[in-house]
Amino acid sequence: MLGSRFICMAFAAGLALQPPMITRLCLLTALLLGAHTGAAATRIAPDTFFIVGEATPNHQPDGNSIIIAAPQGLIVFDTGRHQDHSQAILDFARAQHRPIAAIINSHWHLDHVGGNPRLRTEFPDLKVYASTAIDAARAGFLADYRAQLMTEIARAAKDPGAQESMRTEVALIDAGAALGPTDVIAKSARLSIAGRPLQLNLETHAVTAGDVWVFDPKTRVLLAGDLVTLPAPFFETACPARWRDSLASLEKAPFVRLVPGHGAPMQRKEFAVYRKAFSQLLDCAAGNAEKADCVEGWINDAAVLLPSSKDVSYARTLIDYYIDNYLRNTSERIRKFCSD
Numbered sequence: 001m002l003g004s005r006f007i008c009m010a011f012a013a014g015l016a017l018q019p020p021m022i023t024r025l026c027l028l029t030a031l032l033l034g035a036h037t038g039a040a041a042t043r044i045a046p047d048t049f050f051i052v053g054e055a056t057p058n059h060q061p062d063g064n065s066i067i068i069a070a071p072q073g074l075i076v077f078d079t080g081r082h083q084d085h086s087q088a089i090l091d092f093a094r095a096q097h098r099p100i101a102a103i104i105n106s107h108w109h110l111d112h113v114g115g116n117p118r119l120r121t122e123f124p125d126l127k128v129y130a131s132t133a134i135d136a137a138r139a140g141f142l143a144d145y146r147a148q149l150m151t152e153i154a155r156a157a158k159d160p161g162a163q164e165s166m167r168t169e170v171a172l173i174d175a176g177a178a179l180g181p182t183d184v185i186a187k188s189a190r191l192s193i194a195g196r197p198l199q200l201n202l203e204t205h206a207v208t209a210g211d212v213w214v215f216d217p218k219t220r221v222l223l224a225g226d227l228v229t230l231p232a233p234f235f236e237t238a239c240p241a242r243w244r245d246s247l248a249s250l251e252k253a254p255f256v257r258l259v260p261g262h263g264a265p266m267q268r269k270e271f272a273v274y275r276k277a278f279s280q281l282l283d284c285a286a287g288n289a290e291k292a293d294c295v296e297g298w299i300n301d302a303a304v305l306l307p308s309s310k311d312v313s314y315a316r317t318l319i320d321y322y323i324d325n326y327l328r329n330t331s332e333r334i335r336k337f338c339s340d
């Protein structure tokens, strides 16, 4: 069971879920996320390739990665968490005979920055563009998560497989500065990265204290990171109200395709569905409706984005949990995500 608990504890970044919920969510994660199929890059626009973030039983998830072929090398948007995800990125670079020139990280969660140290080892000159939010996370959130992992490792003496997974996670946290930026994104700006003009946008206190999203004017592809996640938004480090405002900013960009942090690439009309469902979820949670009505509201509003019964079932569990623990009955710790 510990292996399952571990998945959920670490789903977004390594977050302190309450024990009964950890088990419940983790069991569902293990049951619902399906078989590992290997992550090969698929072309979604000219010079733009998508590597899906895998989530498999007894295995913490990876976020999606996008690779853009730029004049001076490859740009990797988010690097996943696990070795097989970063290996897929490196295999792609090798097959293209191109160096990785830059990483852009959407945010500091380990399923998005976990491949950074490995890619930097292979390509020592690459630049890493990200906000500085990981600094506070390393001192607070990730330090707490590491302490939790050490406790669980000590308890898991009879489960060497779980211990091994958790030690890998601890080693990732201990990579420290190798997870963070070489080039800080402190404000929204159009930058030339590896010779390719890209619009980088910074949102503060949305999914995390600093979230970067990218609009590529050449292909009109928008890379959203976890500002868009399926089958439900992940609220563990979020300021929900500011996140809602950020979705309005995304809407203003003239994109034709949007790549979420988790889930399949979508078009404008699907993003509009997500945005409306997100807003209605917040309104419902802020009102007097029964929790079950808010849960079913998300399921109905986001229905076209939840193609399988396992998506629906998992979304239902997540939203139920988030209403109780993040959208209602909000603790001081969670309220601080809007101000820290």
Ligand SMILES: [Zn+2]
Pocket (backbone or CB within 6 Å): 012, 062, 063, 109, 111, 112, 226, 261, 262
């Ligand atoms: Zn994520």
